[in-house]
Amino acid sequence: MNEYDSNRILDITKKINYFQTLEKSEADCYIINTCHIREKATEKVFHDVGRVKKVYRNKKKPILIIAGCVAQAEGDLILKKDKYVDAVIGPQSYQSINKVIKEIEKKRKQFDLTNFDTIKKFDQLKIINNNDTNVSSFLTIQEGCDKFCKFCVVPYTRGPEYSRNFSEVLKEADSLIRNGAKELTLLGQNVNAYNDNNKRLSDIIYALEEKKGLLRIRYTTSHPKDMTQDLIEAHKDCSKLMPLLHLPVQSGSDKILKNMNRKHNIREYLEIIRRLKEKNPKIKFASDFIIAYPGEEDYDFNKTCKLMETVKFINSYSFIYSPRPGTPASEMNMVDNLIAKKRLTKFQNIANKIKLNYKKNFLNKVVKVLFENKMKNEKNQYFGRDEYQNPVIVFSKKNLIGEEKRVLIKKFSQHTIYGELVDSDNILAA
Numbered sequence: 001m002n003e004y005d006s007n008r009i010l011d012i013t014k015k016i017n018y019f020q021t022l023e024k025s026e027a028d029c030y031i032i033n034t035c036h037i038r039e040k041a042t043e044k045v046f047h048d049v050g051r052v053k054k055v056y057r058n059k060k061k062p063i064l065i066i067a068g069c070v071a072q073a074e075g076d077l078i079l080k081k082d083k084y085v086d087a088v089i090g091p092q093s094y095q096s097i098n099k100v101i102k103e104i105e106k107k108r109k110q111f112d113l114t115n116f117d118t119i120k121k122f123d124q125l126k127i128i129n130n131n132d133t134n135v136s137s138f139l140t141i142q143e144g145c146d147k148f149c150k151f152c153v154v155p156y157t158r159g160p161e162y163s164r165n166f167s168e169v170l171k172e173a174d175s176l177i178r179n180g181a182k183e184l185t186l187l188g189q190n191v192n193a194y195n196d197n198n199k200r201l202s203d204i205i206y207a208l209e210e211k212k213g214l215l216r217i218r219y220t221t222s223h224p225k226d227m228t229q230d231l232i233e234a235h236k237d238c239s240k241l242m243p244l245l246h247l248p249v250q251s252g253s254d255k256i257l258k259n260m261n262r263k264h265n266i267r268e269y270l271e272i273i274r275r276l277k278e279k280n281p282k283i284k285f286a287s288d289f290i291i292a293y294p295g296e297e298d299y300d301f302n303k304t305c306k307l308m309e310t311v312k313f314i315n316s317y318s319f320i321y322s323p324r325p326g327t328p329a330s331e332m333n334m335v336d337n338l339i340a341k342k343r344l345t346k347f348q349n350i351a352n353k354i355k356l357n358y359k360k361n362f363l364n365k366v367v368k369v370l371f372e373n374k375m376k377n378e379k380n381q382y383f384g385r386d387e388y389q390n391p392v393i394v395f396s397k398k399n400l401i402g403e404e405k406r407v408l409i410k411k412f413s414q415h416t417i418y419g420e421l422v423d424s425d426n427i428l429a430a
Contacts, residue, residue, distance in 0.1 A: 001140060001143075001187050001189070002033055002034075002035050003138060004140050004187055005033060005067075005068065005091060005094065005140075007130070007131075007132050008130065009031060009033065009067065009094055009097060011128050011129065011130060011131050012094070012095065012098060012128055013029070013097060013101070014131075015128070016098045016102065018101070024052075024055050025055050025056075027062050029063040030063065030065070031067055031097075032045060032064075032065070032066050032067065032068075033067045034068035034069060034070035035068060035069055036068075036069035036073050036157050036324070037069075037153070041069075041070045042073075042074045042077065045078065046081070046082065049064065049066075049082055049084060052064060052084075063101060063104050063105070064085050064086050065086060065087045065088075065097070066085055066087070066088045066089070067091070067094055068090075069090075069091055069153070069154075069157035069158065071088035071090055072090035072091060072092075072114050072156075072157040073153060073156060073325075073326070075088035075114045079110050083110070085110070086110060087100050087104060087111035087113065088112050088113070088114060089111075089113045089114070090113060090157070091143075091157065091158055092115065092158070093113040093115055100113060129175060130175055130179075132176060133181075134180075134181065134372070135180060135181065135182050135183065135372045135373070135401060135402050136181070136184075136185065136370070136372055136385070137179075137184055137185070138184075138185050138187050139169065139173055139185065139186055139187060140164070140187045140188065141163065141164050141186050141187065141191065141194050142161065142162065142163050142164065142188030142189070142193060142194045143158055143188060144158045144159045145158065145160075145161060145189045145190050146161045146193075147223060147261070147262075148261060149250075149261050150327060150328040150329040151293065151321065151323075151324065151327055153326065153327055156326055156327075158189055161189075161193055163193075163194045163195050164196065166203065166204070169204060170204070170208075173211065173214075174211070177213050177214050180402060182216065182370055182404070183214075183215060183216035183217070183370055184214060184216070184218070185218040185220060186201070186204060186205075186217070186218070186219040187219075187220065190221070190223045191220060191221060191222055192219070192222040192223065192227060192228070192231055193226045200228065200230055201219060201231055202228075202230040202231045202233070202234045205217055205219070205238055205241055206234065206237070206238065209238045209241070215370060216240055216387075217241045218242050218244070218389075220246045221246055221248060222245065222248070223248070224247060224268065224269050225263045225264050227247070227272045232276055232279055233279065235276055235279050235280040236280055242388070243280055243282040243387055243388065244314075244387065244388045245276065245283060245285055246285075246286040246287065246288075247269075247272070247285055247286070248287055249266075249287050249288070249307065250262060250288060250289060251289065251293060251300065251304050252300075252303035252305070252306055252307030253296070253299070253300035253301075253303040253304060254303075255295070255300055256293050256295065256296055256300050259293070259295050260293065260329075261328075266307065270310070270311075273285065282387075284313075284314045284388055285311055286313055286315035286316060286317075287313050287316050288318070289308075289317070289319075289347065290318075290320075290321050291304070291320050291340060291343050291344045292320050292321050292335035292340030292343055293321045293335075294332035294333055296343075301343050304347065305346070305347060308347065308350050308351055308354065309354070312354050312358070313354065314388060315355065315389075316351045318347055319344070320337075320341065320343075321334070359412045359417065362412065362417060363412070364408065364409065364410075365408075366408050366409075366422060367386040367387070367390075367392070367406070367407055367419070368386060368387055368404055368405070368406060369384040369385065369386050369394070369404065369405055369406075369407045370384050370385060370403075370404045371384035371402065371404075371405065372385065372401065374399075375393065380395055380396060380397050381393055381394070381395055381396075382394055382395075382400040382401070391415065392407055392409075392417045392418070392419055393417070393418050394419050394420060396421060405421055406422050406423075407420065407421060407422065408420045408421075408422045
């Protein structure tokens, strides 16, 4: 979502004749768009500000704006601690960034825009074209969260759940497709909580299924509680909806899930998995895991390992719990750090073994790959992703950007799969 927001900020600032430069030392305005999910996010912001100061030590100071979720959560602290920062702008206020820039040009005083006004934000954005020209593009349809998981800062930085107007979402999708998008990823903090006058996420997917020129549809991130039957049916009905679902579970222990206020248990989670597989046997799953959440004991951790081995997630993001200021979990007693590290290592070893076995099954099989770009510094090598978002690289003298091709998998590394273009239909598909 931050990538989507950054692209929209670029679209907005073009209206006042600010354009992107890749030369840091040439910028008149420097915008740091931030995320508060990871550990020590505020500390990293001050490090980034220090780097800007170093670049402009003997030059005219640029306008410096901190945007995004760290600005929302820690804006007062940032402005007080470093007068070099001209403004903090929260993720629901960046539609006003041009006004802020013009005011700073005139007055050079600090600004704090951290209001939750999502409706105004998207009312402003709908009149500014999304100029993203990527083969695979992001499209925000929902923001905010009402779930209040005890570890999560999102409700405090993105605000309550808000769904964009259905017709405006499709209008932006049409614009992105005209710009060359072959794949759209629908975004939301709880994307499957989307609801605009009884139009659900499934309605958007069914509408996109009919769009000529669009080859692939994805959505992220989902909450198990909002995995409704109509959305599950879409995984059967819509051929453009890719067979990979990122469905964060966070823990395999019902006790820990209850302590997290996750609003689902493992029986319910596995039932969702079963129903999705019943509708689409090709579907596979990715997830997020918090290891060593406060109160986690060996029994709880082993339940999480068992869940990984049961579902066989082909991709997973796992981290040791780290507290976020202002969240209920930040007041709880932490698991011993040495124990936490040992648990994370054990869990990631299990996850990596499952992923390795999954990749081995690709050898000498054919997959469909949508090519996104040409590799930098590599002659005639093209990068794309298969239906399960695995990175795939092939050699081709022909421009493959924007093309979906069948590729025979020849070898793989930890992060990338390598293949050859094929024309024959006589090779077994993966």
